[in-house]
Amino acid sequence: MTTWIVLPGMAETAQEFDRLRELLPEHDLRVIDPWQTPVNADPDVLRAAAGVPPIEAIGLIGHSIGGLAAMRWALTRPQEIARLVLVDSTLPSESGHRWFYPGTSAERVVRVVLGFYGRIGLPWLVGQLVRRSMVRVGSVTKRDPLPKATIRKLYGDSRSWQGFWAELTASWTTAREVAKLLPASGVPTRLLVATGGSSRDGEASWLSGQRELAAALSGTVEVLTDSAHLVHLDRPDAIAEAVRTLRP
Numbered sequence: 001m002t003t004w005i006v007l008p009g010m011a012e013t014a015q016e017f018d019r020l021r022e023l024l025p026e027h028d029l030r031v032i033d034p035w036q037t038p039v040n041a042d043p044d045v046l047r048a049a050a051g052v053p054p055i056e057a058i059g060l061i062g063h064s065i066g067g068l069a070a071m072r073w074a075l076t077r078p079q080e081i082a083r084l085v086l087v088d089s090t091l092p093s094e095s096g097h098r099w100f101y102p103g104t105s106a107e108r109v110v111r112v113v114l115g116f117y118g119r120i121g122l123p124w125l126v127g128q129l130v131r132r133s134m135v136r137v138g139s140v141t142k143r144d145p146l147p148k149a150t151i152r153k154l155y156g157d158s159r160s161w162q163g164f165w166a167e168l169t170a171s172w173t174t175a176r177e178v179a180k181l182l183p184a185s186g187v188p189t190r191l192l193v194a195t196g197g198s199s200r201d202g203e204a205s206w207l208s209g210q211r212e213l214a215a216a217l218s219g220t221v222e223v224l225t226d227s228a229h230l231v232h233l234d235r236p237d238a239i240a241e242a243v244r245t246l247r248p
Helices: 014-023 043-050 065-076 105-119 122-138 148-155 160-181 203-217 236-245
Strands: 003-007 028-031 058-063 081-087 189-194 220-224
Touching: 003 014, 003 043, 003 065, 014 028, 014 236, 043 065, 058 065, 058 236, 065 081, 065 160, 081 236, 105 122, 105 160, 122 148, 122 160, 189 203, 189 236, 203 220, 220 236
Parallel strands: 003 028, 003 058, 058 081, 081 189, 189 220
Antiparallel strands: none
8 A cells, every 4th residue: 555645735724635535545645734734844744744654655745835845855855755746736936025935024024914913803704705715716616625613713713824824935935946956857747737717817828837847857747627726626536546547
């Protein structure tokens, strides 16, 4: 049985990937909980969070900004990664604005503002709306697997917006690191690219960027015209098939 670690995207939850786990009973799927362990953490931290021994070679599945973290892991420690599946991954060129990188004055100001919003209860008031908007825009099926109580607890938490901001800014520095490591090959890689629903906007440039990334990783591309960005909600079967057919 192959062990796979899943790195979710920004503001996502481990529970969202339950359907993928159901589709892969022959694999040991460990999903990082981003609300407990940032996906941009050191690989040793991620292994510990997933309960995977350091000597075990694994497969990685990275969605959105989780794809950047998965790429950095695979590129810096290729001996640890047997296979890599990138699911509508953020591109290395999406490195944000340097004056907002973690630890900068501007980044700290934003963090303080978001902390203030949290203290006055804004996430509690609109957190559920934020989650509904994520699914409505990011999914073709628009079916949210999370219970309302879970959404209220997580997205209504006073610290949630600061957490989302930390995820985003960390992804920018990860993108810069990954860009410096490319091109590279060695880890069998499959890229799933969504072009359906809201992903039709800017489809040509997005697909071009993904194909350039695939070439830099010596990977292959599969285009999903019937899925928007949240592929794990729209086409978990496509992710499962990529896991099954990608050979080490």
